Amino acid sequence: MCGRYASTRSPQDLVQLFQVTDWRAEEALAPNWNVAPTDNVWAVLERVPRERDHAAAERELRPLRWGLVPSWAKDPKAGARMINARVETVHEKPAYRRAFAKRRCLLPADGFYEWQQVKDVAGGKPRKQPYFIHPEDEQVMALAGLYEYWRNPEVEQDDDPAAWLTTCTIVTTEATDAAGRVHPRMPLALTPDHYDAWLDPHHQNTDDLRGLLTRPADGHLAVRPVSQAVNNVRNNGPHLLDELPR
Numbered sequence: 001m002c003g004r005y006a007s008t009r010s011p012q013d014l015v016q017l018f019q020v021t022d023w024r025a026e027e028a029l030a031p032n033w034n035v036a037p038t039d040n041v042w043a044v045l046e047r048v049p050r051e052r053d054h055a056a057a058e059r060e061l062r063p064l065r066w067g068l069v070p071s072w073a074k075d076p077k078a079g080a081r082m083i084n085a086r087v088e089t090v091h092e093k094p095a096y097r098r099a100f101a102k103r104r105c106l107l108p109a110d111g112f113y114e115w116q117q118v119k120d121v122a123g124g125k126p127r128k129q130p131y132f133i134h135p136e137d138e139q140v141m142a143l144a145g146l147y148e149y150w151r152n153p154e155v156e157q158d159d160d161p162a163a164w165l166t167t168c169t170i171v172t173t174e175a176t177d178a179a180g181r182v183h184p185r186m187p188l189a190l191t192p193d194h195y196d197a198w199l200d201p202h203h204q205n206t207d208d209l210r211g212l213l214t215r216p217a218d219g220h221l222a223v224r225p226v227s228q229a230v231n232n233v234r235n236n237g238p239h240l241l242d243e244l245p246r
Helices: 011-017 076-081 097-102 192-199 206-212
Strands: 005-007 032-035 040-047 058-066 084-086 104-109 111-119 126-135 141-151 164-174 185-187 221-225
Touching (some): 005 104, 011 040, 040 192, 097 141, 097 206, 104 192, 111 185, 141 185, 192 206
Parallel strands (some): 058 164, 084 164
Antiparallel strands (some): 104 141
């Protein structure tokens, strides 16, 4: 699974990298070196403005809450468990299949964390050692995501911002290469030449869509052990990415 990642690029950088045409400065998120489930995260998506049904889709940069809440969920608590969607079944699972067909997004990331159980040399007890996995060239990763809308039944008016919760999940696959040495699952990503097809809400052929997905950085990933400080979601800052002495 992918349960923690880093996303520190500024919205101005992301707007350029992903050719975004619509974003709101008042929604800006701070750099986050320890993104955790239920955090707000940057997402790049395309959608047709509600008031212009026949207009072309606009590419937006929006903060979404990580942890997908299906539209039919009774309450938003389910989202904390739906942070990842397996690519092997994403087109079939009731929680994800509608979003996979119509509501796909890109989640910009510097890298992601995974944990491996190791034996503590001092105490002899096993512990979970975190590793930071990132592209060798340090380029931003465009993680494959899905997003969904959930209508809060306690809010009467549709045009009330509190009436809608927009959430997302990360599509994952079997881990290979460097990531596979740490954890059996890893997030999938998109290369720039596939951004348009992945984000296009009118592109709904699930076989074609799954064919667009690839390993982050085409498998050219670097792995380094980092401090267990990342285990605590309250800890944040660039020091979390510092490599531990070997």
